Amino acid sequence: MDLSCPFGLLGKEVRRRRIVLNQKQKDTLRAWFQKNPNPDLATRGLLAKELGISESQIMTWFQKHRKIQKQVEFEYCFEDSQAQGRDKPKVKEPGRSRTQFTKAQVDTLIAAFKINRFPGIVTREKLAQETGIPESRIHIWFQNRRARHPDTQQGTQATAQLPQNSQCPALKTTGQPPPSTTLPSSLSVTPAFSPPDPQSSPLDLSRGGQKQLSRTIVPQPSQVVQGRGDRPSSSVFNGHLSPVIAPALEAFHPPAPLWLPIQERCQDPSEDSGLAVQPLDGSTQAPAVNQLARKDFAFLQHWDEWFQLMLAEWVPDREYWSPGNPELQHPWQMQPLQPADLPHQADEILQ
DNA sequence: TTACTAACCTATTCAACGT
DNA sequence: ACGTTGAATAGGTTAGTAA
Incomplete structure (x- = not known):
């Protein structure tokens, strides 16, 4: 892996090009959301394949819609506070899956992190290719890493x-x-x-x-x-x-x-x-x-x-x-x- | 021009897992 | 039990796109 220049993107890291979901994609996502608002990685991967967009875009969409749904539910409860059925028994959700990164994968990510704490989509996808880790997991990994490893050289200043x-x-x-x-x-x-x-x-x-x-x-x-x-x-x-x-x-x-x-x-x-x-x-x-x-x-x-x-x-x-x-x-x-x-x-x- | 919303961020919390 | 760390959530901003 060539880390001499972080993908030649210094100063040019860009966010993913914004997509606009078409109606069919939205309908499909809504249908899946109805069935399961918390799809796991594998499900998101399948959906991504089916819709022709990336798994992390699926993840973003579901995150946003879970938020929206919670807001709607909250408003509903607020308006109808007397209504019964709000305390419907919660179905125990299956435990979270936890990706097990190999040492080599982590080393690669750490090396990339040392060079660039805020990788753009291109960098993340390259890392995903090299490590075999889904891009969305890499995104999360960098978020966690930034939170837990403040930049000792300039990070505290950079994020002043x-x-x-x-x-x-x-x-x-x-x-x-x-x-x-x-x-x-x-x-x-x-x-x-x-x-x-x-x-x-x-x-x-x-x-x-x-x-x-x-x-x-x-x-x-x-x-x-x-x-x-x-x-x-x-x-x-x-x-x-x-x-x-x-x-x-x-x-x-x-x-x-x-x-x-x-x-x-x-x-x-x-x-x-x-x-x-x-x-x-x-x-x-x-x-x-x-x-x-x-x-x-x-x-x-x-x-x-x-x-x-x-x-x-x-x-x-x-x-x-x-x-x-x-x-x-x-x-x-x-x-x-x-x-x-x-x-x-x-x-x-x-x- | 404006509204909408995908993409992205930090902070925080939850939870799986190894010790 | 505890520490580490991947994952999820809350609550924001930014910026691209369609109307």
């Missing part, structure tokens, strides 16, 4: 959990009003007005930190990883700053490149859940600043400097980002603010 952006699901779904100077209690974020502390900062990159902040203040992984992931999209870093400090920081130095992509992302007000950086006009800037005590600014200054340092040190995954490729131009390339700029700007504002 940054402050949540405007699309924070937790807040989006709960429809939290835009916080002004306080955080929703549900947000497990480092108290805003404490000095940046590498051990407990909002950018705590440790795995524990990620877990703790899961679905609260951290961006969804797909926002960080997918954005630079196997799609060479121009999608920008859309992480946002703490709802507390972002507006204030922006008020302090609006032209700072750090904030630009964030604003760009939030130009559509409909996308803005309130946590995003608000575009500040002249009339809103002053109150934003005035609401902050000077001691708060001291924190902001520290936080900003610290954040800039983090940015400056961060080296994006080479696979997904290439400085020479404008297609993959990454917003993190932005020149970090010079820390020396901060006191200067702060003085201007505080005078």
Whole structure:
């Protein structure tokens, strides 16, 4: 197996071409779903053959439809909570099958993983060919591997959990009003007005930190990883700053490149859940600043400097980002603010 | 342009299996 | 019993395609 160049696809890993199922395929899948919403690997393989699509596509379809069905069932139960029959005895499902990988197969996968933690469909299929493992199992294997083996070299940085952006699901779904100077209690974020502390900062990159902040203040992984992931999209870093400090920081130095992509992302007000950086006009800037005590600014200054340092040190995954490729131009390339700029700007504002 | 949805992600949990 | 790890699920985003 030639791993010298990961399939010549560095920076070009693409997702599987999206297919559109035809009516016959959909009907067949629905019929099978009625019979058994949890087909095993072999069944999915047969179905794949029959329908002329891949087994992992079958798997994806079934996953989605199990979700949909659960939603429907939930709604049904909610509406008809008095109805009987909801407690129909559950048929004991057969135990999960567990693929037993050989050592050689695992070695191959590990080797590939070392080169590329996010293999695209082409890579996965090549691996499938070489190992004889179904592509969908390889996909799962990589998911598990990523979860259990964080990238010690750059992974923690590459998957840096940054402050949540405007699309924070937790807040989006709960429809939290835009916080002004306080955080929703549900947000497990480092108290805003404490000095940046590498051990407990909002950018705590440790795995524990990620877990703790899961679905609260951290961006969804797909926002960080997918954005630079196997799609060479121009999608920008859309992480946002703490709802507390972002507006204030922006008020302090609006032209700072750090904030630009964030604003760009939030130009559509409909996308803005309130946590995003608000575009500040002249009339809103002053109150934003005035609401902050000077001691708060001291924190902001520290936080900003610290954040800039983090940015400056961060080296994006080479696979997904290439400085020479404008297609993959990454917003993190932005020149970090010079820390020396901060006191200067702060003085201007505080005078 | 917009709605739909396949493809993909992480985080978490379940469970098979070897020790 | 416990650790490892394959599999499944929940809850998201992204982006291609059809209407």
